[in-house]
Amino acid sequence: MKTMQQAILVKQLEPKTEAAAELREWARRIRVEVLKMIHHCPAGHPGGSLSVADMVATLYFGVMKVKPKEPDWPERDRLILSKGHACAAVYAALGLKGYFPAEEFLKFRRIDGLLEGHPSINIPGIDAPSGSLGMGLSQGLGMALGARYARKNLRVYVILGDGDMQEGATWEALMAAGHHRLDNLCAILDYNRLQAEGRVVDTMDYEPVADKVRSFRWAVEEVDGHDCGQLLAALHRAKARKGTPSFVIAHTLKGKGVSFMEDLAQWHGTVPLTAEELARALAEVKGGRMLSQ
Amino acid sequence: MNVPFEFFPAGEGVSLRDGFGRALVALGQVREDFYLFDADVQGGTGAKPFAQAFPERVVQFGIAEQNTMAAAAGFADTGLIPLVVGFSAFTVMRAHEQLRTAVCYGRRNVKVCCSHLGVDVGPDGATAQMLEDLATCRAIPTLKVLVPACANEIQPMLAAVLNEPGPVYMRIGRSPSPVIYPQPGPIEVGKAHVLRPGSDVALISCGTRVAAALAAAELLEGEGVSARVVNLRSIKPLDLEVIQDCCEEVGALVTVEDHNIYGGLGSAVAEAVVQMQPAPMEMLGIRDRFGRSGEHHELFARFGIDVPDIVAAARKVLKRKR
Numbered sequence: 001m002k003t004m005q006q007a008i009l010v011k012q013l014e015p016k017t018e019a020a021a022e023l024r025e026w027a028r029r030i031r032v033e034v035l036k037m038i039h040h041c042p043a044g045h046p047g048g049s050l051s052v053a054d055m056v057a058t059l060y061f062g063v064m065k066v067k068p069k070e071p072d073w074p075e076r077d078r079l080i081l082s083k084g085h086a087c088a089a090v091y092a093a094l095g096l097k098g099y100f101p102a103e104e105f106l107k108f109r110r111i112d113g114l115l116e117g118h119p120s121i122n123i124p125g126i127d128a129p130s131g132s133l134g135m136g137l138s139q140g141l142g143m144a145l146g147a148r149y150a151r152k153n154l155r156v157y158v159i160l161g162d163g164d165m166q167e168g169a170t171w172e173a174l175m176a177a178g179h180h181r182l183d184n185l186c187a188i189l190d191y192n193r194l195q196a197e198g199r200v201v202d203t204m205d206y207e208p209v210a211d212k213v214r215s216f217r218w219a220v221e222e223v224d225g226h227d228c229g230q231l232l233a234a235l236h237r238a239k240a241r242k243g244t245p246s247f248v249i250a251h252t253l254k255g256k257g258v259s260f261m262e263d264l265a266q267w268h269g270t271v272p273l274t275a276e277e278l279a280r281a282l283a284e285v286k287g288g289r290m291l292s293q
Numbered sequence: 294m295n296v297p298f299e300f301f302p303a304g305e306g307v308s309l310r311d312g313f314g315r316a317l318v319a320l321g322q323v324r325e326d327f328y329l330f331d332a333d334v335q336g337g338t339g340a341k342p343f344a345q346a347f348p349e350r351v352v353q354f355g356i357a358e359q360n361t362m363a364a365a366a367g368f369a370d371t372g373l374i375p376l377v378v379g380f381s382a383f384t385v386m387r388a389h390e391q392l393r394t395a396v397c398y399g400r401r402n403v404k405v406c407c408s409h410l411g412v413d414v415g416p417d418g419a420t421a422q423m424l425e426d427l428a429t430c431r432a433i434p435t436l437k438v439l440v441p442a443c444a445n446e447i448q449p450m451l452a453a454v455l456n457e458p459g460p461v462y463m464r465i466g467r468s469p470s471p472v473i474y475p476q477p478g479p480i481e482v483g484k485a486h487v488l489r490p491g492s493d494v495a496l497i498s499c500g501t502r503v504a505a506a507l508a509a510a511e512l513l514e515g516e517g518v519s520a521r522v523v524n525l526r527s528i529k530p531l532d533l534e535v536i537q538d539c540c541e542e543v544g545a546l547v548t549v550e551d552h553n554i555y556g557g558l559g560s561a562v563a564e565a566v567v568q569m570q571p572a573p574m575e576m577l578g579i580r581d582r583f584g585r586s587g588e589h590h591e592l593f594a595r596f597g598i599d600v601p602d603i604v605a606a607a608r609k610v611l612k613r614k615r
Contacts, residue, residue: 074371074372078370080367120398121398121399121400127370128366128367128370128395128399129394129395129398129399132390132394134359135363135390135391135394135395138359138360138362138363138364138366138367138391138395139363139364139366139367139395139399140367141360141364141367142363142364142365142366142367142368142369142370142375143367143368143370143371144367145352145364145367145368146367146368146369146370146371146372146373147371149328149352149368149371149373150371150372150373152371156367168359169357169359169360169363169391172354172357172359172360173360173363173364175355175357175360176354176355176357176360176364179355
């Protein structure tokens with residue numbers, strides 16, 4: 001059920017529906033690659049990778065200023081996937097953008113491959129090492145500060161997991177970004193409400209998260225994290241905002257797009273995907289189940 | 294680069310952090326690319342003169358060391374050099390994972406300069422007396438570890454740290470310590486300095502213990518023992534050549550450090566020595582205990598890393614010399 005706020009957002013978006021449709025298609029392709037990677041590997045973090053697919057697609061194909069042929073371009077926008085375990089989705093986006101050959105997808109997590117089990121800056125397009133929760137937002141705010149001092153006109157995006165929000169250092173970073181008024185910093189919370197072993201609310205409940213983050217002097221918005229149009233609009237508003245960092249709470253489902261994975265914590269960890277499961281999952285994703293939501 | 298260093302008179306007892314403050318100001322005048330990352334410890338670390346001279350080059354994080362360290366990693370990505378200051382127990386120990394993963398695994402050009410090391414901290418007691426930093430920092434892949442021996446040496450050392458690509462940790466003292474080098478020349482990362490020639494026993498140390506080793510060498514000379522004194526200012530990378538010379542030309546080694554006996558300078562030297570033509574060694578350090586309150590010179594004596602301890606260790610190792 002959409003809230004009033006979300007309904008208004010959707011209305012504002014109407015001129016951008018074409019862009020949103022294109023982003024949805026990229027998100028679908030990211031999901032396909034994620035599932036294939038995790039099947040071939042054979043392991044990875046399918047649940048979280050599928051839950052970030054739409055925000056990753058929106059960032060790489062609709063928002064971020066990057067040059068895939070020049071991955072270290074100093075003026076580029078940065079993305080830090082603080083929930084580094086969902087890296088299959090970012091790798092899929094980078095591969096689709098041409099940062100590295102698509103053959104690397106099938107060598108994910110393997111000794112002869114480029115794509116490490118968690119993000120490494122040795123991978124073209126990866127802007128920061130991650131996978132240790134609670135470090136992404138700090139690195140992102142450091143980049144945003146550096147850009148300010150170095151007079152670089154770039155933006156820094158950090159995708160936080162909802163487990164990330166339980167790390168104390170994340171709150172140190174929230175405090176500092178608000179204090180330093182880093183308007184070139186935007187965090188997106190992948191709020192699928194599940195962590196490794198179960199529900200966030202049962203493990204360590206930190207609601208009301210929007211109020212808490214707002215009290216640290218961030219501008220907070222809530223969107224449907226699987227609606228690329230809403231994500232695009234929120235990220236454009238963040239870009240226009242002056243004097244305050246932006247925090248987008250993206251309401252998502254773990255395993256989004258694959259019915260037998262959705263909202264189940266058991267698809268968090270390094271779960272292999274059987275050939276039969278892969279076929280079913282791909283049929284759902286390719287069949288446009290996502291488009292009929 | 295002509296850096297306007299201001300050196301202290303030799304022999305005077307000066308805190309290394311006062312030398313650090315001077316080094317920061319002098320280098321701040323000749324290069325604009327480094328920024329002080331402060332977690333509310335400008336005064337305690339000796340960085341205040343820089344903050345007063347270049348307030349626009351201080352980035353304040355409040356008392357939040359983990360965020361400071363990881364933010365430094367991100368900051369370095371934009372081409373500027375963050376120089377993180379702090380008390381080692383909090384900056385290096387608490388933010389150790391950030392130092393490992395965000396800074397070093399991230400190949401970031403971050404410099405970490407900490408005060409409050411060893412029992413040299415004095416009356417503040419064990420909480421702030423970091424006895425483990427050499428061990429833990431040495432174990433982080435790619436991290437370089439340097440230790441200045443006096444308030445003058447720290448000045449060219451900081452210049453070398455800023456010139457060195459990649460992450461570097463520098464261990465600075467707190468209490469007054471004799472100035473050893475009146476006019477120190479440029480410092481090379483990875484090189485030790487032989488302060489005093491000698492052929493019977495080699496006294497290898499770093500930081501404030503170098504002055505103690507020099508004093509011990511004087512006493513040993515009175516006993517007819519010729520002691521070589523090595524300032525092992527670069528703990529990592531290690532100067533294998535100087536250690537090999539100690540093994541081959543001297544043949545008996547004493548290490549002394551204001552650090553836990555496990556994993557620090559003595560361990561680093563021993564790791565090298567056993568892969569050479571080994572020579573007998575005595576290792577002085579804090580013997581796997583926590584420190585306590587007291588004046589720094591009282592604590593050096595209490596924990597067995599003072600001049601008489603070095604002399605006794607030299608006599609002992611000489612008995613084992615082949």
